Amino acid sequence: MGWEAPPLHILLFPLMSPGHTLPMVDLAKLLAARGVRTTILTTPANAPSLEAAIELAQRSYQYPIELHVIPFPSTAVGLPEGCENASSVPYYQHPAFMTGVTMLQEPFRRVLTKLLPDAAITDWFLPWTFNISEELNIPRLVFHGISFFALCAHASLLFEQLPTDEDTITIPNFPRRVELQRSQMPDETQMHPVFTEIIRQIAEWEPKSYGVVVNSFYELEAEFADHLRNVLGQKAWHVGPVSLCNARAEQQSRRGNKPAIDGEECLKWLGEKEAGSVLYVCFGSMGTFTEAQFRELALGLEASGRPFIWAVKKCRDEWWPERFMARMEGRCLILRGWAPQILILNHAAVGGFVTHCGWNSSLEAVTAGVPMVTWPFFAEQFFNEKLLVEVLKIGVAIGAKQHTVVPEQRPLITAAEIERTVRRLMDDGEEANRMRSRARELSIMAKSAVDEGGSAYIDTQNLIQELTNRRTMPNSKSQ
Numbered sequence: 001m002g003w004e005a006p007p008l009h010i011l012l013f014p015l016m017s018p019g020h021t022l023p024m025v026d027l028a029k030l031l032a033a034r035g036v037r038t039t040i041l042t043t044p045a046n047a048p049s050l051e052a053a054i055e056l057a058q059r060s061y062q063y064p065i066e067l068h069v070i071p072f073p074s075t076a077v078g079l080p081e082g083c084e085n086a087s088s089v090p091y092y093q094h095p096a097f098m099t100g101v102t103m104l105q106e107p108f109r110r111v112l113t114k115l116l117p118d119a120a121i122t123d124w125f126l127p128w129t130f131n132i133s134e135e136l137n138i139p140r141l142v143f144h145g146i147s148f149f150a151l152c153a154h155a156s157l158l159f160e161q162l163p164t165d166e167d168t169i170t171i172p173n174f175p176r177r178v179e180l181q182r183s184q185m186p187d188e189t190q191m192h193p194v195f196t197e198i199i200r201q202i203a204e205w206e207p208k209s210y211g212v213v214v215n216s217f218y219e220l221e222a223e224f225a226d227h228l229r230n231v232l233g234q235k236a237w238h239v240g241p242v243s244l245c246n247a248r249a250e251q252q253s254r255r256g257n258k259p260a261i262d263g264e265e266c267l268k269w270l271g272e273k274e275a276g277s278v279l280y281v282c283f284g285s286m287g288t289f290t291e292a293q294f295r296e297l298a299l300g301l302e303a304s305g306r307p308f309i310w311a312v313k314k315c316r317d318e319w320w321p322e323r324f325m326a327r328m329e330g331r332c333l334i335l336r337g338w339a340p341q342i343l344i345l346n347h348a349a350v351g352g353f354v355t356h357c358g359w360n361s362s363l364e365a366v367t368a369g370v371p372m373v374t375w376p377f378f379a380e381q382f383f384n385e386k387l388l389v390e391v392l393k394i395g396v397a398i399g400a401k402q403h404t405v406v407p408e409q410r411p412l413i414t415a416a417e418i419e420r421t422v423r424r425l426m427d428d429g430e431e432a433n434r435m436r437s438r439a440r441e442l443s444i445m446a447k448s449a450v451d452e453g454g455s456a457y458i459d460t461q462n463l464i465q466e467l468t469n470r471r472t473m474p475n476s477k478s479q
């Protein structure tokens with residue numbers, strides 16, 4: 001019998017937050033389906049939900065996805081024991097959480113030294129993984145989990161001194177003219193030093209990394225993918241939409257945390273509604289509101305006249321408008337906690353999505369062919385809104401103006417504005433019909449991209465091939 005090379009082994013290290021972990025677990029599944037050995041690095045409290053997701057996928061793989069668990073120093077940074085996920089930490093404790101994350105450097109080094117994978121794909125919020133990987137001559141690839149559009153915008157704005165007194169900013173050196181209000185951009189002067197240091201490290205080490213793996217598909221944002229590669233000189237692979245690897249209803253309803261509703265029950269509720277009539281409302285894993293905004297949203301959804309599913313993360317009983325539940329009986333499904341989002345978005349009854357424009361949610365809606373009401377809060381969400389509304393033309397903006405993690409700092413969006421925007425998206429007018437048909441076309445393209453021979457399928461193969469070839473090169477370097 002001839003000697004057979006061991007499979008390519010890739011270590012994946014996501015930041016512990018659903019928006020970062022879920023797509024990287026999907027990426028691990030995609031790689032495993034192509035015969036790659038994969039190991040996901042996480043912490044004890046995050047392991048159970050990953051185990052569940054992986055278990056459902058395992059059967060078809062030659063090499064099972066492995067989980068490697070390292071301890072998280074919650075109490076050392078002042079967080080409660082077992083508090084190991086950004087989504088379970090209030091925004092004012094995010095600096096403590098990130099301090100804990102940066103303390104994972106030594107455990108990461110030990111794991112890397114022990115496993116010696118062929119490559120490490122790590123979250124962009126873990127820039128120090130570059131140095132450690134380089135010491136061991138292991139290529140580090142960055143996973144941002146954001147769009148090409150946002151990657152290009154970040155790169156263009158990184159070294160720009162943003163004017164504080166101008167209302168509008170045009171993104172410099174960008175493939176097309178895109179304007180944002182100054183208030184829709186982060187205010188660096190308000191940033192906690194932990195984040196300032198992470199941003200500094202990203203700016204220094206990310207360009208030295210081996211390349212970027214992007215959860216998007218080429219046809220969706222070709223001009224920005226080309227710009228990133230050809231103008232900004234960034235090596236990148238487009239491998240998305242990665243969520244499409246969850247083909248079975250069982251996988252879709254168990255992706256992430258334990259859902260607040262049984263998948264079957266959710267499908268039954270949706271099955272009783274007309275095609276395209278239901279609005280799905282969810283603001284990702286971290287979207288929170290003030291009481292006043294929460295009430296306006298409830299009243300706006302009521303006034304829209306549409307059936308809706310609303311994934312409510314944090315609210316108190318007294319926040320609900322009086323007799324709201326009684327009036328909405330049969331018309332709405334309130335999920336107090338985690339929604340089986342992909343299952344919902346892909347149901348024929350769902351015709352619109354009110355979203356905070358997190359990239360995963362945005363891309364999942366694109367993939368399902370669902371147009372959106374866009375309501376960004378922070379991070380790169382305002383860039384995603386621009387892409388959805390102005391470039392792809394499958395979204396209507398609610399009119400959010402303030403980039404902030406603090407709900408109290410956001411100007412109130414009234415019930416009347418919410419009603420108006422939802423009606424614009426869901427009615428039978430020409431604009432809404434155009435958005436719907438564009439969303440349907442993009443959904444078809446998304447699915448073709450990951451099918452055999454599609455753009456994402458091929459680029460995933462290119463990535464695997466390049467890393468495999470690199471193994472056999474004498475003195476191969478980490479970059």
Ligand code: UDP
Nearest residue numbers: 018019284285286338339341358359360361
């Ligand atoms: N998600 C979900 N159910 C929820 C909330 C979120 O399944 O109730 C998933 C959603 O499908 C997406 C991820 O969590 O894959 C959230 O990522 P995104 O980038 O949209 O937002 P973030 O939570 O990072 O702000």
